[in-house]
Amino acid sequence: MGEFLKVSIVSTMYRSAQYLEAFVSRSTAAVRSLTDDYEIVLVNDGSPDDSLQVALSLQERNSKICIIDLSRNFGHHAAIVAGLEKSMGDLVLLMDCDLEEQPEWLSRFHDELQRCNLDVVYGVQERRVSTAGANLLGRIFWKSINFMSSVRIPHNPMTCRLMTRDYVNALLTVEDRVLYLAGVFSWAGFQQKGIPLVKSPRPRGHASTYSVGKRLLQVTESFSSFSIAPLFMVFITGVLTWIASIIYAAYIIGVKLIWPERVVGGFASLMLSIWFFSGLVILSIGIVGLYLAKVFQEVKRRPLFIVKKTYEGERHVTR
Structure with missing residues (x-):
């Protein structure tokens, strides 16, 4: 492994719970092909099933397993930060431990990292194992976020990535309370490279724990965290609407002066204008509200997560 110990x-x-034994077994085999010094x-992350109990039973057979038990469900990204903070490698x-991403990729990631002298090697979905509609929405999302953001976020990145300690330490300096890790991973910089890979499909009946609501929340957080374009669009829309209203007012005055007998407007056009501009105002307030909510969450400075217990080998430490 060269300089990496x-x-x-x-x-x-x-x-x-259903994935853990296979994940730990395959991960152990993969890492032992590189080194015996691992964890x-x-x-x-507040799992409602018996994931913690299964992990503790696996720890009894493998003392290199460290388990962090958060006090509740704080979300995937916060749990990742908790794990990165605890890691010592x-x-x-x-x-992810659901085996859609394969632990055996470690060797390939490591070879690429060493060969190209990189700080990060991460997986990119070569093709998405999802429905056509979900894939289309995914493409629209990634194109939109990159169009509006000053940070280039790779299309279809996976969770799996091999990172150097310097890069991880840099990530841990980020103090966002509304955290969108895909953007932070790119924002941190360093030498990074994506490798096209294909996830293993989920077994039948094993649905993703990411609900539609969670995905929509992640979309709004990604835009509010890495782009001020929506706020800029509200400003531009306001300016254009103001200019259009002046032009239209001048038109009405001109018509009245030149053809006073003409009837200008009507009930339908009036109601359409009211609905359109009312909707525009509500939408604009909503966009501003998203950013205000983010400011509200950030200024409270609550911790990103709370650790209930840490289990290291045969002992546990209460924090």
Whole structure:
């Protein structure tokens, strides 16, 4: 492994009990092909199933497993940060434990990292294992966020990535309370490279824990975190509407002066104008409200997560 002495594998747990044994077994085999000095950091993000109990039973057989039990569900991205903070490796492999992403990719990531002298190697979905509608919406989202943001965010990035300690330490200096990690990963800079990969499809009956509501929340957070374009668009829309109103007022005055007998406007056009501009005002207020809500969350400076217990080997430490 050259200069790198220790590898940390970090993953989060939420309804993950059915995957954990296979994940730990495959991750252990993958990392041992590189080094015997490793750790597996599992973060229990308030999982409602018996993920914590399964992880503890696995820890009894493998003392290199460290388990962080959060006090409740803080969300995937906050749980990732908790795992990264606890990790001690010179290299850190971040990966979901549902086995859509394969632990065996570690060797390929490591070879690419060493060969190109990189700080990060991450997976990019070569093709999405989802419905046609979801794929279309995904493409629209990534094109929109990159069009509006000054930070270039790769299209279809996976969670899985191999990172150097310097890069991880840089990530941990970010103090956002409304956290969108896909953007932060890119914003941090360093030498990064994506590798096209294909996720393994989920077994039948094993649905994603990301609901439609969670996905919509992530979309709004991504735009409010990495782009002020919506606010700028509200300003431009206001200016254009103001200019259009002046032009229209001049038109009405001209018509009245030249053809006073003409009837200008009507009930339908009046109601259409009221509905259009009322909707425009409400939309604009809503966009401003999104950013104000983000400011409200940030200024409170609440911790991103709270650790209930940390289980290290055969002992646990209460924090």
